[in-house]
Amino acid sequence: MKAIIDCNNFYCSCERLFRPELRNKPVVVLSNNDGCIVSRSDEAKYAGVPMAAPFFESRSIIALHDIAVFSSNYNLYGDLSWRVMETLRMIAGKENVEVYSVDEAFVDLSAVPVKELPTIAKKIKKTVEDWTGISVSIGVAPTKTLAKLANYIAKKDKKATGCITVLATRQEQQKALQQTRLANIWGVGGAYANKLYNMGIFSGWDLASMPDYWMYKNMGGVVGSRLLKELNGEPAKDMEEELVTKKVIATTRMFGSPVGDIASIREAVATYTSRAAEKLRRQHSAAKTISVFVVANEENHNVNYHGATHSDSFTLPAATSFTNELIKPAIEIVDTLYKPGMLYKKAGVMLSGIVPDNSIQANLFLPETKNCERKLMDMIDNVNFSQRDDVLKFAASGTVRNWKMQQNHISPRYTTRWNELYEVS
DNA sequence: TCTGGGGTCCTAGGACCC
DNA sequence: TCTGGGGTCCTAGGACCC
Numbered sequence: 001m002k003a004i005i006d007c008n009n010f011y012c013s014c015e016r017l018f019r020p021e022l023r024n025k026p027v028v029v030l031s032n033n034d035g036c037i038v039s040r041s042d043e044a045k046y047a048g049v050p051m052a053a054p055f056f057e058s059r060s061i062i063a064l065h066d067i068a069v070f071s072s073n074y075n076l077y078g079d080l081s082w083r084v085m086e087t088l089r090m091i092a093g094k095e096n097v098e099v100y101s102v103d104e105a106f107v108d109l110s111a112v113p114v115k116e117l118p119t120i121a122k123k124i125k126k127t128v129e130d131w132t133g134i135s136v137s138i139g140v141a142p143t144k145t146l147a148k149l150a151n152y153i154a155k156k157d158k159k160a161t162g163c164i165t166v167l168a169t170r171q172e173q174q175k176a177l178q179q180t181r182l183a184n185i186w187g188v189g190g191a192y193a194n195k196l197y198n199m200g201i202f203s204g205w206d207l208a209s210m211p212d213y214w215m216y217k218n219m220g221g222v223v224g225s226r227l228l229k230e231l232n233g234e235p236a237k238d239m240e241e242e243l244v245t246k247k248v249i250a251t252t253r254m255f256g257s258p259v260g261d262i263a264s265i266r267e268a269v270a271t272y273t274s275r276a277a278e279k280l281r282r283q284h285s286a287a288k289t290i291s292v293f294v295v296a297n298e299e300n301h302n303v304n305y306h307g308a309t310h311s312d313s314f315t316l317p318a319a320t321s322f323t324n325e326l327i328k329p330a331i332e333i334v335d336t337l338y339k340p341g342m343l344y345k346k347a348g349v350m351l352s353g354i355v356p357d358n359s360i361q362a363n364l365f366l367p368e369t370k371n372c373e374r375k376l377m378d379m380i381d382n383v384n385f386s387q388r389d390d391v392l393k394f395a396a397s398g399t400v401r402n403w404k405m406q407q408n409h410i411s412p413r414y415t416t417r418w419n420e421l422y423e424v425s
Numbered sequence: 426t427c428t429g430g431g432g433t434c435c436t437a438g439g440a441c442c443c
Numbered sequence: 444t445c446t447g448g449g450g451t452c453c454t455a456g457g458a459c460c461c
Contacts, residue, residue, distance in 0.1 A: 031447035038443095038447075054446040072447090101443045101450095189441050220440065221453065250449060348448090405447095 001117060001168070002239070003107045003140045004147045005124065007084060008155070008163070010103035010134070011039035014080050015070045017133045018414045018422050026067040030055050033254045033405040034071055042158075071407035077102060079415045083132045091127055098239050106144060108239050114168050121164045137163040141173065144237045145230035148186035149176055149204065173233060177204035187227045192219060208232055245283045245354065251276040252348025255403045258297040262338045265294065265347060266331050267398030272349040273330045274397055277323040280351055281381060286319035288353030290326055292333040297345035310337045319355050322373050323380075326351070327396050 007013060011029035016022045026043035030036065037058060040049050047065040049058050055069075062069060081102045088097050088105055096108040112120050121138045128136050137158070139151025146167055153176055154165035167173045183193040185204045195218070201207055208231035215224035226236035251272040259265060269292055280287055291313035298308060314329040330349060380392045412420035 033445095033447065035445080035447055052446090056445045059445095104443075187441070191440065223440080223453065246450075248450075252448065254447070 001109045001112065001114065001140055001142055002144055002147045002235075003109050003121065003124070003138055004100070004144070004151045005088060005105050005107060005128070006137050006139075006151050006155070007081075007103040008135045008137055009039055009041050010081075011070075011072060011077055012041040012044075013134050014077050015068075015073070015411055016041070017080070018411070019068075022068050026065055027070070028058075028062070028067055029070045029072055030409065031072060033256065034408055035254070038072065069409045071410040073411050073413065075413040075416050076411065080132065080134060084128055084134055084136075087128050087131045088124070091124055096239075106147070106239060109140065117166045117168060118164065121166065122162075125164060135163070139165050139167075141167040142233045143230040143235045145186050145227065146173055146176075146233065149173075149180060152180065152184055170233065174205060177208055177231065180204045182207060185231075187223070187230075204231065245285055245356075246279075247352070247354055249276050249279045249287070249351040249354070250348060251279070252293075252346065252350075253405060254346045255344065256406045258343040258345050259403045260341070260343045262334070262340075264398075264403045265338060265344060266334050266396065267401065268347050268403045269330050269334050269349060270327050270394060270396035271398070271401075272347065273327050274323050274394060276349050276351050277321060277326050277377075278381060278384070280321045280354070281357070281377060284357050285354045286321040286357040287316075287326070287351035288319040288355065289313055289315045289351070290329055290333075291350045291352070292330050292337070293348050293350075294334070294337050294344050295346040297343040312337060313350075315353070319353065319357075321357050322377060323394060324373070327394060331396065 012027045015029060016027060024043065025041075026047050026049075027041040028037050028044050028049055029039040031038045034055055036052055036054055037049060038052065040051065044065075044067055047061065047067065049061055049067065061067075084103075085097065085099050085105055088107060092107045092109075098106040098108075100106055107124070109117065109120065117140050121140055125136055125138055128134065137151055137154045139147045139149065139154055141147040141150045150165040150167045154161045154163050165176075167176055180203060181193075182188050182196055182202060182204060183190065185207065188196070188207070196202075196207065201210070208228065210228065212225055212228055215228040216222070218224065219227060229236040253268070253272065255264075255268065259268070273290070291311055293309050293311035296308045296310070312333045314333060316325070316329065320326065334347075383392050412422075414420060414422045
Protein backbone atom coordinates (compact mmCIF):
# COMPACT_ATOMS: atom_id res chain seq x y z
CA MET A 1 0.00 0.00 0.00
CA LYS A 2 1.01 3.55 -0.69
CA ALA A 3 0.02 6.77 1.01
CA ILE A 4 -0.02 10.29 -0.30
CA ILE A 5 0.39 12.97 2.32
CA ASP A 6 -0.79 16.35 1.13
CA CYS A 7 -0.59 19.62 3.08
CA ASN A 8 -3.94 21.37 3.33
CA ASN A 9 -3.99 24.70 1.44
CA PHE A 10 -0.25 24.72 1.94
CA TYR A 11 0.74 28.32 1.21
CA CYS A 12 -2.20 29.68 3.19
CA SER A 13 -1.37 27.37 6.10
CA CYS A 14 2.22 28.65 6.11
CA GLU A 15 1.07 32.26 6.29
CA ARG A 16 -1.46 31.54 9.02
CA LEU A 17 1.08 29.72 11.14
CA PHE A 18 2.67 33.08 12.01
CA ARG A 19 -0.57 35.04 12.04
CA PRO A 20 -2.73 33.12 14.52
CA GLU A 21 -5.36 35.84 14.43
CA LEU A 22 -6.09 34.68 10.87
CA ARG A 23 -7.04 31.17 11.98
CA ASN A 24 -10.57 30.41 10.70
CA LYS A 25 -10.41 33.59 8.60
CA PRO A 26 -10.33 33.62 4.80
CA VAL A 27 -6.83 33.89 3.33
CA VAL A 28 -5.44 33.78 -0.23
CA VAL A 29 -1.89 33.62 -1.60
CA LEU A 30 -0.92 35.06 -4.99
CA SER A 31 1.45 33.76 -7.67
CA ASN A 32 4.63 35.58 -8.63
CA ASN A 33 4.08 39.17 -9.67
CA ASP A 34 0.83 39.10 -7.68
CA GLY A 35 -0.84 37.75 -10.82
CA CYS A 36 -3.13 34.85 -9.95
CA ILE A 37 -4.61 33.30 -6.84
CA VAL A 38 -2.74 30.04 -6.25
CA SER A 39 -3.82 29.04 -2.74
CA ARG A 40 -7.06 29.59 -0.82
CA SER A 41 -8.02 28.74 2.73
CA ASP A 42 -11.28 26.79 3.11
CA GLU A 43 -13.02 29.99 4.22
CA ALA A 44 -11.91 31.75 1.02
CA LYS A 45 -13.21 28.83 -1.03
CA TYR A 46 -16.58 29.04 0.68
CA ALA A 47 -16.65 32.79 0.07
CA GLY A 48 -16.48 31.95 -3.63
CA VAL A 49 -12.93 32.95 -4.58
CA PRO A 50 -12.07 30.93 -7.69
CA MET A 51 -8.79 28.97 -8.01
CA ALA A 52 -6.07 30.11 -10.40
CA ALA A 53 -8.07 33.16 -11.44
CA PRO A 54 -6.43 36.57 -11.94
CA PHE A 55 -6.16 38.51 -8.69
CA PHE A 56 -7.76 41.67 -10.10
CA GLU A 57 -10.91 39.78 -11.06
CA SER A 58 -11.47 38.80 -7.43
CA ARG A 59 -10.70 42.15 -5.84
CA SER A 60 -14.31 42.97 -5.08
CA ILE A 61 -15.11 39.61 -3.50
CA ILE A 62 -11.88 39.87 -1.49
CA ALA A 63 -12.84 43.31 -0.18
CA LEU A 64 -16.40 42.19 0.53
CA HIS A 65 -15.31 39.30 2.76
CA ASP A 66 -12.27 41.06 4.20
CA ILE A 67 -9.96 38.32 2.92
CA ALA A 68 -6.28 38.49 3.89
CA VAL A 69 -4.00 38.62 0.82
CA PHE A 70 -0.34 37.53 0.64
CA SER A 71 2.27 37.61 -2.12
CA SER A 72 4.04 34.26 -2.40
CA ASN A 73 6.92 33.94 0.05
CA TYR A 74 8.97 31.02 -1.20
CA ASN A 75 11.60 31.42 1.51
CA LEU A 76 8.94 30.62 4.07
CA TYR A 77 7.16 27.84 2.14
CA GLY A 78 10.43 26.15 1.17
CA ASP A 79 11.57 26.01 4.78
CA LEU A 80 8.25 24.72 6.14
CA SER A 81 8.06 22.17 3.32
CA TRP A 82 11.47 20.87 4.35
CA ARG A 83 10.26 20.51 7.97
CA VAL A 84 7.20 18.50 6.88
CA MET A 85 9.29 16.19 4.66
CA GLU A 86 11.90 15.67 7.38
CA THR A 87 9.14 14.68 9.76
CA LEU A 88 7.83 12.10 7.29
CA ARG A 89 11.34 10.73 6.77
CA MET A 90 11.76 10.36 10.53
CA ILE A 91 8.45 8.53 10.93
CA ALA A 92 8.54 6.27 7.89
CA GLY A 93 12.23 5.95 7.14
CA LYS A 94 14.08 7.96 4.53
CA GLU A 95 13.97 5.21 1.92
CA ASN A 96 10.15 5.04 2.04
CA VAL A 97 9.46 8.69 1.31
CA GLU A 98 9.22 10.18 -2.16
CA VAL A 99 8.82 13.95 -2.17
CA TYR A 100 6.43 14.64 -5.02
CA SER A 101 6.04 18.40 -4.79
CA VAL A 102 6.51 21.23 -2.33
CA ASP A 103 3.40 20.12 -0.42
CA GLU A 104 3.01 16.42 -1.21
CA ALA A 105 4.89 13.20 -0.60
CA PHE A 106 4.24 9.53 -1.27
CA VAL A 107 5.06 7.13 1.55
CA ASP A 108 5.51 3.41 0.98
CA LEU A 109 3.45 1.54 3.59
CA SER A 110 3.87 -1.97 2.18
CA ALA A 111 5.37 -3.10 5.47
CA VAL A 112 2.22 -2.12 7.38
CA PRO A 113 -0.56 -4.74 7.80
CA VAL A 114 -3.79 -3.60 6.10
CA LYS A 115 -5.71 -3.64 9.39
CA GLU A 116 -3.35 -1.08 10.89
CA LEU A 117 -3.40 1.39 8.01
CA PRO A 118 -6.00 3.76 9.51
CA THR A 119 -4.11 3.90 12.82
CA ILE A 120 -0.78 4.55 11.12
CA ALA A 121 -2.32 7.24 8.92
CA LYS A 122 -3.71 8.98 12.00
CA LYS A 123 -0.34 8.79 13.69
CA ILE A 124 1.43 10.31 10.68
CA LYS A 125 -1.12 13.10 10.50
CA LYS A 126 -0.90 13.95 14.18
CA THR A 127 2.91 13.88 14.27
CA VAL A 128 3.28 16.18 11.27
CA GLU A 129 0.76 18.60 12.74
CA ASP A 130 2.31 18.55 16.22
CA TRP A 131 5.85 19.02 14.95
CA THR A 132 5.28 21.55 12.15
CA GLY A 133 1.90 23.18 12.71
CA ILE A 134 0.86 22.31 9.14
CA SER A 135 -2.31 20.23 8.74
CA VAL A 136 -2.34 17.42 6.20
CA SER A 137 -4.71 15.05 4.42
CA ILE A 138 -3.83 11.43 3.76
CA GLY A 139 -5.01 8.96 1.12
CA VAL A 140 -4.01 5.29 1.23
CA ALA A 141 -4.49 2.68 -1.52
CA PRO A 142 -2.60 0.00 -3.47
CA THR A 143 -1.46 2.35 -6.27
CA LYS A 144 -0.38 5.97 -6.48
CA THR A 145 -3.39 6.87 -8.63
CA LEU A 146 -5.86 5.30 -6.19
CA ALA A 147 -4.03 6.91 -3.27
CA LYS A 148 -4.53 10.29 -4.95
CA LEU A 149 -8.19 9.41 -5.36
CA ALA A 150 -8.42 8.49 -1.66
CA ASN A 151 -6.80 11.78 -0.77
CA TYR A 152 -9.23 13.66 -3.00
CA ILE A 153 -12.12 12.07 -1.12
CA ALA A 154 -10.49 12.79 2.25
CA LYS A 155 -10.20 16.48 1.40
CA LYS A 156 -13.63 16.81 -0.13
CA ASP A 157 -15.42 16.18 3.13
CA LYS A 158 -12.90 16.84 5.87
CA LYS A 159 -15.42 16.48 8.70
CA ALA A 160 -16.67 13.07 7.60
CA THR A 161 -13.25 11.63 6.84
CA GLY A 162 -11.09 13.40 9.41
CA CYS A 163 -8.82 14.14 6.41
CA ILE A 164 -7.94 10.45 6.07
CA THR A 165 -9.29 7.92 3.57
CA VAL A 166 -8.10 4.35 3.12
CA LEU A 167 -9.21 2.44 0.02
CA ALA A 168 -7.92 -1.02 0.82
CA THR A 169 -10.57 -3.29 -0.74
CA ARG A 170 -11.81 -3.43 -4.32
CA GLN A 171 -15.33 -2.60 -3.13
CA GLU A 172 -14.13 0.60 -1.49
CA GLN A 173 -12.18 1.50 -4.60
CA GLN A 174 -15.15 0.83 -6.87
CA LYS A 175 -17.42 3.03 -4.82
CA ALA A 176 -14.85 5.82 -4.79
CA LEU A 177 -14.32 5.59 -8.54
CA GLN A 178 -18.06 5.61 -9.20
CA GLN A 179 -18.62 8.78 -7.25
CA THR A 180 -15.69 10.68 -8.78
CA ARG A 181 -15.86 12.59 -12.02
CA LEU A 182 -13.13 11.90 -14.55
CA ALA A 183 -11.59 15.34 -14.41
CA ASN A 184 -10.71 14.70 -10.76
CA ILE A 185 -8.75 11.55 -11.53
CA TRP A 186 -4.97 11.99 -11.40
CA GLY A 187 -3.66 11.82 -14.97
CA VAL A 188 -6.88 12.94 -16.66
CA GLY A 189 -6.62 16.60 -17.55
CA GLY A 190 -9.07 19.01 -19.13
CA ALA A 191 -8.39 17.93 -22.72
CA TYR A 192 -8.97 14.23 -22.08
CA ALA A 193 -11.92 14.84 -19.77
CA ASN A 194 -13.79 16.76 -22.48
CA LYS A 195 -13.02 14.13 -25.08
CA LEU A 196 -14.23 11.36 -22.77
CA TYR A 197 -17.41 13.17 -21.73
CA ASN A 198 -18.29 13.47 -25.41
CA MET A 199 -17.86 9.72 -25.72
CA GLY A 200 -20.23 9.09 -22.82
CA ILE A 201 -17.56 8.23 -20.25
CA PHE A 202 -18.10 10.17 -17.04
CA SER A 203 -16.80 8.54 -13.86
CA GLY A 204 -13.51 7.05 -12.81
CA TRP A 205 -15.24 3.70 -12.75
CA ASP A 206 -16.37 4.07 -16.38
CA LEU A 207 -12.76 4.65 -17.33
CA ALA A 208 -11.43 1.78 -15.21
CA SER A 209 -13.83 -0.53 -17.08
CA MET A 210 -12.47 0.26 -20.56
CA PRO A 211 -10.34 -2.34 -22.36
CA ASP A 212 -6.57 -1.88 -22.56
CA TYR A 213 -6.37 -1.47 -26.36
CA TRP A 214 -8.93 1.31 -26.11
CA MET A 215 -6.95 3.12 -23.41
CA TYR A 216 -3.80 2.75 -25.48
CA LYS A 217 -5.48 4.13 -28.56
CA ASN A 218 -7.37 7.04 -26.97
CA MET A 219 -5.42 8.07 -23.90
CA GLY A 220 -1.88 8.64 -25.10
CA GLY A 221 -0.41 5.17 -25.76
CA VAL A 222 1.47 3.60 -22.87
CA VAL A 223 0.37 6.46 -20.61
CA GLY A 224 -3.23 5.26 -21.01
CA SER A 225 -2.33 1.63 -20.40
CA ARG A 226 -0.54 2.53 -17.20
CA LEU A 227 -3.46 4.64 -15.99
CA LEU A 228 -5.82 1.69 -16.54
CA LYS A 229 -3.65 -0.62 -14.48
CA GLU A 230 -3.33 1.91 -11.69
CA LEU A 231 -7.10 2.42 -11.54
CA ASN A 232 -7.55 -1.33 -11.26
CA GLY A 233 -5.20 -1.68 -8.34
CA GLU A 234 -2.15 -2.86 -10.22
CA PRO A 235 0.84 -0.58 -9.60
CA ALA A 236 2.31 0.91 -12.78
CA LYS A 237 3.94 3.96 -11.22
CA ASP A 238 6.61 2.89 -8.78
CA MET A 239 8.03 4.80 -5.88
CA GLU A 240 10.90 6.84 -7.27
CA GLU A 241 14.38 7.27 -5.97
CA GLU A 242 15.09 10.47 -4.19
CA LEU A 243 17.40 12.95 -5.89
CA VAL A 244 16.50 12.27 -9.50
CA THR A 245 18.50 14.71 -11.55
CA LYS A 246 16.49 17.06 -13.68
CA LYS A 247 16.93 16.93 -17.42
CA VAL A 248 15.95 20.53 -18.02
CA ILE A 249 16.41 23.41 -15.63
CA ALA A 250 14.50 26.59 -16.28
CA THR A 251 14.23 29.97 -14.60
CA THR A 252 11.68 32.29 -16.15
CA ARG A 253 9.84 35.32 -14.81
CA MET A 254 7.43 38.02 -15.77
CA PHE A 255 8.82 41.50 -15.22
CA GLY A 256 7.12 43.72 -12.64
CA SER A 257 6.07 45.93 -15.54
CA PRO A 258 7.01 45.96 -19.24
CA VAL A 259 10.68 46.72 -19.86
CA GLY A 260 12.18 48.47 -22.90
CA ASP A 261 15.86 49.04 -22.19
CA ILE A 262 18.36 46.37 -23.05
CA ALA A 263 20.40 46.94 -19.89
CA SER A 264 17.50 45.80 -17.70
CA ILE A 265 16.86 42.75 -19.82
CA ARG A 266 20.52 41.79 -19.68
CA GLU A 267 20.40 42.14 -15.88
CA ALA A 268 17.28 40.04 -15.61
CA VAL A 269 18.68 37.29 -17.83
CA ALA A 270 21.97 37.32 -15.92
CA THR A 271 19.99 36.93 -12.69
CA TYR A 272 17.90 34.06 -14.04
CA THR A 273 21.07 32.39 -15.33
CA SER A 274 22.62 32.63 -11.85
CA ARG A 275 19.59 31.00 -10.33
CA ALA A 276 19.50 28.24 -12.95
CA ALA A 277 23.23 27.57 -12.50
CA GLU A 278 22.67 27.31 -8.77
CA LYS A 279 19.97 24.66 -9.30
CA LEU A 280 22.38 22.91 -11.65
CA ARG A 281 25.16 22.78 -9.05
CA ARG A 282 22.76 21.66 -6.35
CA GLN A 283 22.14 18.45 -8.29
CA HIS A 284 25.86 18.13 -9.14
CA SER A 285 25.31 18.56 -12.86
CA ALA A 286 26.69 20.60 -15.71
CA ALA A 287 24.88 21.82 -18.81
CA LYS A 288 25.95 21.89 -22.42
CA THR A 289 23.22 24.07 -23.90
CA ILE A 290 21.71 27.32 -22.73
CA SER A 291 18.65 28.86 -24.33
CA VAL A 292 17.20 32.26 -23.66
CA PHE A 293 13.82 33.63 -24.60
CA VAL A 294 12.09 36.99 -24.33
CA VAL A 295 8.38 37.66 -24.69
CA ALA A 296 7.26 40.91 -26.26
CA ASN A 297 4.48 42.90 -24.68
CA GLU A 298 2.36 43.39 -27.78
CA GLU A 299 -1.22 44.53 -28.15
CA ASN A 300 -3.75 41.83 -27.49
CA HIS A 301 -5.22 40.56 -30.73
CA ASN A 302 -7.39 37.93 -29.13
CA VAL A 303 -8.12 36.41 -25.76
CA ASN A 304 -5.38 33.82 -25.88
CA TYR A 305 -2.70 36.01 -27.38
CA HIS A 306 0.25 36.19 -25.03
CA GLY A 307 2.76 38.08 -27.14
CA ALA A 308 5.47 36.86 -29.46
CA THR A 309 8.26 34.74 -28.03
CA HIS A 310 11.76 35.07 -29.44
CA SER A 311 14.36 32.53 -28.46
CA ASP A 312 17.76 31.23 -29.35
CA SER A 313 20.21 28.81 -27.86
CA PHE A 314 23.94 28.33 -27.61
CA THR A 315 25.84 25.09 -27.26
CA LEU A 316 28.98 25.39 -25.19
CA PRO A 317 32.22 23.68 -26.19
CA ALA A 318 32.04 21.75 -22.91
CA ALA A 319 29.36 21.32 -20.28
CA THR A 320 29.75 23.71 -17.37
CA SER A 321 28.09 24.66 -14.11
CA PHE A 322 29.98 27.93 -13.62
CA THR A 323 27.69 30.93 -13.53
CA ASN A 324 30.18 33.18 -15.29
CA GLU A 325 30.59 30.78 -18.20
CA LEU A 326 26.82 30.61 -18.64
CA ILE A 327 26.09 34.32 -18.23
CA LYS A 328 28.35 35.27 -21.13
CA PRO A 329 26.50 33.39 -23.90
CA ALA A 330 23.17 34.22 -22.26
CA ILE A 331 23.81 37.93 -22.57
CA GLU A 332 25.05 37.53 -26.13
CA ILE A 333 21.75 35.87 -27.00
CA VAL A 334 19.84 38.75 -25.41
CA ASP A 335 21.76 41.15 -27.66
CA THR A 336 20.71 39.25 -30.79
CA LEU A 337 17.07 38.91 -29.72
CA TYR A 338 16.54 42.47 -28.53
CA LYS A 339 14.79 44.91 -30.86
CA PRO A 340 15.10 48.58 -29.87
CA GLY A 341 11.81 50.31 -29.29
CA MET A 342 10.07 47.10 -28.25
CA LEU A 343 8.63 46.48 -24.78
CA TYR A 344 9.10 43.09 -23.14
CA LYS A 345 7.12 41.53 -20.32
CA LYS A 346 8.93 38.30 -19.64
CA ALA A 347 12.24 36.52 -20.12
CA GLY A 348 13.63 33.12 -19.29
CA VAL A 349 16.66 30.89 -19.31
CA MET A 350 16.72 27.14 -19.89
CA LEU A 351 19.63 24.79 -19.36
CA SER A 352 19.68 21.44 -21.14
CA GLY A 353 22.10 18.78 -22.27
CA ILE A 354 22.59 18.07 -18.59
CA VAL A 355 25.36 15.67 -17.53
CA PRO A 356 26.96 14.75 -14.21
CA ASP A 357 29.55 17.32 -13.18
CA ASN A 358 32.96 15.69 -13.04
CA SER A 359 34.76 18.75 -11.76
CA ILE A 360 32.98 18.88 -8.43
CA GLN A 361 36.13 18.05 -6.59
CA ALA A 362 39.39 19.78 -7.39
CA ASN A 363 40.57 18.17 -10.58
CA LEU A 364 44.27 17.55 -11.13
CA PHE A 365 43.93 17.86 -14.87
CA LEU A 366 42.29 21.25 -14.90
CA PRO A 367 44.19 24.51 -14.77
CA GLU A 368 44.41 25.91 -11.25
CA THR A 369 42.07 28.79 -12.14
CA LYS A 370 39.24 26.31 -12.82
CA ASN A 371 39.58 24.82 -9.36
CA CYS A 372 39.47 28.30 -7.87
CA GLU A 373 36.28 29.03 -9.73
CA ARG A 374 34.74 25.88 -8.35
CA LYS A 375 35.61 27.01 -4.84
CA LEU A 376 34.16 30.42 -5.57
CA MET A 377 30.88 28.86 -6.75
CA ASP A 378 30.68 26.67 -3.64
CA MET A 379 31.21 29.68 -1.46
CA ILE A 380 28.56 31.75 -3.21
CA ASP A 381 26.08 28.87 -2.98
CA ASN A 382 26.78 28.37 0.72
CA VAL A 383 26.26 32.00 1.59
CA ASN A 384 23.16 32.36 -0.56
CA PHE A 385 21.66 29.10 0.70
CA SER A 386 22.20 29.92 4.36
CA GLN A 387 20.45 33.24 3.82
CA ARG A 388 17.85 31.77 1.44
CA ASP A 389 18.39 34.80 -0.77
CA ASP A 390 20.80 36.39 -3.24
CA VAL A 391 23.22 38.00 -0.85
CA LEU A 392 26.09 37.40 -3.27
CA LYS A 393 25.56 37.96 -6.97
CA PHE A 394 27.40 38.68 -10.18
CA ALA A 395 27.66 42.32 -11.22
CA ALA A 396 25.89 41.51 -14.49
CA SER A 397 22.76 40.83 -12.42
CA GLY A 398 22.52 44.49 -11.52
CA THR A 399 21.81 46.15 -8.19
CA VAL A 400 18.81 48.35 -8.85
CA ARG A 401 16.71 45.68 -10.52
CA ASN A 402 13.75 47.81 -11.48
CA TRP A 403 12.46 44.92 -13.61
CA LYS A 404 11.79 42.80 -10.53
CA MET A 405 8.40 41.29 -9.94
CA GLN A 406 5.77 42.93 -7.85
CA GLN A 407 5.20 41.60 -4.36
CA ASN A 408 2.91 44.07 -2.71
CA HIS A 409 1.66 41.76 0.02
CA ILE A 410 4.79 39.89 1.09
CA SER A 411 5.11 38.54 4.62
CA PRO A 412 8.39 38.34 6.61
CA ARG A 413 10.79 35.42 6.19
CA TYR A 414 9.96 34.33 9.74
CA THR A 415 12.04 31.15 9.78
CA THR A 416 15.10 31.95 7.67
CA ARG A 417 16.17 35.51 8.58
CA TRP A 418 17.29 36.62 12.00
CA ASN A 419 15.95 40.13 11.58
CA GLU A 420 12.59 38.88 10.36
CA LEU A 421 12.16 36.28 13.10
CA TYR A 422 8.73 35.95 14.64
CA GLU A 423 8.59 37.90 17.89
CA VAL A 424 6.65 36.93 20.99
CA SER A 425 5.93 39.80 23.35
C1' DT B 426 8.95 3.31 -65.76
C1' DC B 427 10.74 1.29 -61.92
C1' DT B 428 12.94 3.51 -56.14
C1' DG B 429 14.43 -1.20 -49.68
C1' DG B 430 14.75 -2.03 -45.03
C1' DG B 431 16.12 -0.98 -40.69
C1' DG B 432 17.93 1.82 -37.46
C1' DT B 433 19.26 6.19 -34.49
C1' DC B 434 18.99 10.83 -33.00
C1' DC B 435 16.82 15.14 -32.55
C1' DT B 436 13.03 18.45 -32.21
C1' DA B 437 8.44 20.18 -31.79
C1' DG B 438 4.29 19.76 -29.87
C1' DG B 439 0.70 17.87 -26.94
C1' DA B 440 -0.78 16.01 -22.88
C1' DC B 441 -0.25 15.98 -17.90
C1' DC B 442 1.21 17.45 -12.90
C1' DC B 443 1.64 20.86 -8.77
C1' DT C 444 -4.99 48.54 -16.56
C1' DC C 445 -3.88 44.01 -14.18
C1' DT C 446 -3.66 36.46 -16.08
C1' DG C 447 2.72 32.34 -12.56
C1' DG C 448 6.54 29.17 -12.82
C1' DG C 449 8.74 24.82 -13.34
C1' DG C 450 8.70 20.40 -14.45
C1' DT C 451 7.56 15.32 -16.69
C1' DC C 452 6.59 11.84 -20.35
C1' DC C 453 5.29 10.43 -24.90
C1' DT C 454 4.64 10.56 -29.99
C1' DA C 455 5.31 11.89 -34.65
C1' DG C 456 8.09 13.29 -38.12
C1' DG C 457 12.37 14.69 -40.30
C1' DA C 458 17.35 14.09 -41.04
C1' DC C 459 20.71 11.05 -41.44
C1' DC C 460 23.21 6.53 -41.67
C1' DC C 461 24.43 1.92 -43.66
